[in-house]
Amino acid sequence: MDLPPVGLGTMGIEDGAVVRTAIDCGYRHLDTAQIYDNERTVGAGIAAADTDRTDLTVATKLWVDALGATAVRPATEASLDRLGLDAVDLLYVHRPRGDYDPETTLPAVEAVREAGLTSCVGVSNFEPDQLAVAREYLDRIATHQVEFHPLFWREPLLSDAQAHGYPLVAYSPLAGGRVFEEPTIVDIADRHDTSPAAVSIAWVTSYDNVVTIPKASSRPHLEANLAAADLKLTDAEIARIEAIEREEELFPE
Template sequence: MQMPILEANGMRMPRIGLGTWPMKGAECQSAVESALSLGYRHVDTAEMYGNEDAVGAGIAASGLPRGEVFLTTKIWNDKPNGPAIRRAFDLSLKRLATPYVDLLLIHWPSAELDLDSALDGLAAIRAEGLARSIGVSNFPPKLLQRAIGKGVGLACLQVEFHVMLDQSKLLGICRAAGMGLTAYSPLAKGGNLDQPGLARVAAKHGATPAQLALAWLLAQDGVAMVPKAASPVRQKENLGALALRLDAEDMAAIAALPKDRRFVNPAGLAPDWVGG
């Protein structure tokens, strides 16, 4: 099954990638190698994950040309401005052992964030060819609109998104700006897999609930996803979502699931998701 591509503001991102949090060391490197051998071409990491070295080693060991792998990393929220982001990014590149990343994101906003300086810093990194595209992660609607208004050509927003969390407002903002949206925790950390409605639709298709959850995201225009999967079996299962086609009845059943379940909302870090 051919991997669909999300195109947004010059970015071409494979729509199913490998999430690597919280894997580290040999486990992480092995997972990256396995995923790439199965056909994944998109790997997501971050400075804070502490696994950029393992991700870089996995990509190198795969034997694939660097240009065939879409690599995302993220700079932690204690770097509030362009110069701090640049210093951290240079270290990320060294750990990843790569000459560039395909997408560079601000990981979380903070109260100290100098948005203009931070975005200028991202744009400067892109201008040097060290990041092919730039974006943000975990920005609520108002802050995202402010960032878009800066006019630096953001390509992507990464946020929690799954069958039990409505992100239509953020998705609408991204679509209007020509941006893509990457869903992290697209399986709601397993919290959606016991929903009877999802299980019924999965049984109809001879698929697993996880595959249905990912297929629902694939049915959303402009959305990619990075499910974490350490084992080849789970990685292959997730790719099975590509073969599923949901009909109107399926979509209605999934629409009836709760849509207010947020599984990543760390105290002291998460923004005001509604008013921020």
């Protein structure tokens, strides 16, 4: 998929006005999930915005209790009803657990795509071996969404995305706010007269095939996150951030 460098992560957003504001600011990639319990909120924001639906990439995710072969389609239709849409642009398998069985889940998701309820199929929180198996059953993996920030990122997952030519969608790029206290990030931010958030987003999006979906609620933060993708870090600064000890996984399996 051709995704913009920065989209909107909506976990925890409970006001459709925030989504509308994000769209007004220029966000074109909106990410939600069944487990976030806010698909109606996201749908309300989309409906209230002036931007044409065809200019937006809307993604949602099937939770682990909706991955049985007979559950995939009704669960997808329920998400569409909550979003107020005829189809989404991207439908994810949120995690490969619960009712997930690649031999039955993935053909069912493919059938949903073939029926026109989604344009593309993605996966989220998969391991490299699980990605290899998924490729046996999917027409293509459109995207892979994973936790990716200066305090936790997985080189094998980045390599898989780059080798197979799909976007890695980085969630929690600010490490739940921990980047604001990371000395390396703070120092680089001071050198650029910007914020640690901007440095983190710029670092994430500096990699080929990586886009990100930070959450923000206020217009100033929404605008700042969009602009952060234009910040250019030096090779030395990128290497300094890569050297940060990685042990802060926020959302382990």
